[in-house]
Amino acid sequence: xxxxxxxxxxxxxxxxxxxxxxxxxxxxxxxxxxxxxxxxxxxxxxxxxxxxxxxxxxxxxxxxxxxxxxxxxxxxxxxxxxxxxxxxxxxxxxxxxxxxxxxxxxxxxxxxxxxxxxxxxxxxxxxxxxxxxxxxxxxxxxxxxxxxxxxxxxxxxxxxxxxxxxxxxxxxxxxxxxxxxxxxxxxxxxxxxxxxxxxxxxxxxxxxxxxxxxxxxxxxxxxxxxxxxxxxxxxxxxxxxxxxxxxxxxxxx
Ligand SMILES: NC(=O)c1ccc[n+]([C@@H]2O[C@H](COP(=O)([O-])OP(=O)(O)OC[C@H]3O[C@@H](n4cnc5c(N)ncnc54)[C@H](O)[C@@H]3O)[C@@H](O)[C@H]2O)c1
Numbered sequence: 534x535x536x537x538x539x540x541x542x543x544x545x546x547x548x549x550x551x552x553x554x555x556x557x558x559x560x561x562x563x564x565x566x567x568x569x570x571x572x573x574x575x576x577x578x579x580x581x582x583x584x585x586x587x588x589x590x591x592x593x594x595x596x597x598x599x600x601x602x603x604x605x606x607x608x609x610x611x612x613x614x615x616x617x618x619x620x621x622x623x624x625x626x627x628x629x630x631x632x633x634x635x636x637x638x639x640x641x642x643x644x645x646x647x648x649x650x651x652x653x654x655x656x657x658x659x660x661x662x663x664x665x666x667x668x669x670x671x672x673x674x675x676x677x678x679x680x681x682x683x684x685x686x687x688x689x690x691x692x693x694x695x696x697x698x699x700x701x702x703x704x705x706x707x708x709x710x711x712x713x714x715x716x717x718x719x720x721x722x723x724x725x726x727x728x729x730x731x732x733x734x735x736x737x738x739x740x741x742x743x744x745x746x747x748x749x750x751x752x753x754x755x756x757x758x759x760x761x762x763x764x765x766x767x768x769x770x771x772x773x774x775x776x777x778x779x780x781x782x783x784x785x786x
Contacts, residue, residue, distance in 0.1 A: 536766045539564035542615040543765070544607065546598050546656060547625030549576020551725030552675065554583070555754035556622050556761050561589030563762065566615045570596035570607045571625070598625045598652030608659040617667040620765045621660040623653045624675040628727050630687050642689040649693035650700070657704050661713060669712030671765045674701045675757075676719040678780045694719075698776045705774030714773050716764045721780025723752035747782030 543560045547553040549571030561567045561584040569584075569591055571577040577593040584591040592614060596607040611618045626649045630641045653674050664670030677694040678684075684691045698717055705715040722728055722742050728751065732738040742751045760779050763769050778784055 536563045536762050536768070538620070538762075538765070541565045541619040542568070542611055542617055543620035543622065544568040544570065544611050544618060544660065545622040545624060546570040546596065546607075546652070547675075548580050548622075549573040550580075551727065552720065552723060552754045552757045553622070553624040554580045555758040556624065557591065558584055558587075558589075559755070559758045559762055560620065560622075560765070561591055562587065565620065566590040567592075568607060568611045568614070569593045570598070572597045598623070598656055599647040601655050604652075604655045604659050608663050612663055612666075618660060618663040619667060619670050621656065621664075621670070621672045622675070622761055622765075623656045623660075623672065625652055626675060626677075626693075626727075628687070628690050628731065630690050631731070632686055632688065637688060642692075645689040645693050646696075649690070650696040653697050653700050657700065657715070661704065661708055664713045665708075665711060670714075672704070672713065672715040673761045673764045674698075674715070674717040675761075676701070676717045676776055678719055678721045678778065678784045680717065680719045680776055681778060682784045701776065702774045709773045714764075714770070716769070716772055716774065717776040718757055718760050718764065719776050719778045719780065719784075720757045721746055721752055721778075721783040723754055723757060725754060745783065746780065747786065750781065752779065752781060 543565040545557040548557040548569040596603040676697040679694040680698040701717040
């Protein structure tokens, strides 16, 4: 179904590439004004340029989601520039970890949790306050198949993505009656920089990733953006506190 977000204001973190960029582009194509947040100014500005080239409305704000002042500033930007905040996609995340048990690193644990877990916590806190003023809204947090399964060699990433689902459920229960619907998406392997960093770009690696997914291929960023737009739209109006798995069957095994 084609969505119409005309007049709506959306914020997407980690929108300088990958799933966040595809989501920002799709929201703008459906009529939303989009605030693009990222630590990377290069990636964020590119996303804004891609949206503008297609006639969409977007602006970039550099934002490290682990920093409370950055998060407050980007939510303020959305409200002061476009009038309110209706949709927030907390997508920024990192996955640098390959840690056989004896080599688990505390600095990996702290960095991953600072961005993946604390970032979602801080973003929701500021976004919910803005949405209460607007009288409602939709928040979609980006988890992972690691929100619902254990991933070998990735203890901190797995814990952080389980935490994203926990934050989603707790906040959804608290704010559903105020018209703020909070849900999550849980992607399988998606062809983005994170996946390339983890497995490389060889034909063998690509074939192995495809084979790991019962559907026979890796995900595309658009597969995930499509589900995020549905969760942001009135079409999913009775969906609350849900973690929507979009993983080509990976976690069904
Ligand atoms: N690609 C996959 O296979 C996959 C699978 C499951 C879940 N995910 C999740 O999807 C989300 C998006 O990842 P992606 O695959 O598009 O990767 P990506 O690396 O292409 O995009 C992540 C973006 O987040 C930004 N970012 C990193 N740290 C940040 C911070 N502190 N503050 C703000 N922005 C920051 C990066 O600059 C980048 O633009 C992540 O939360 C990731 O864990 C990805």
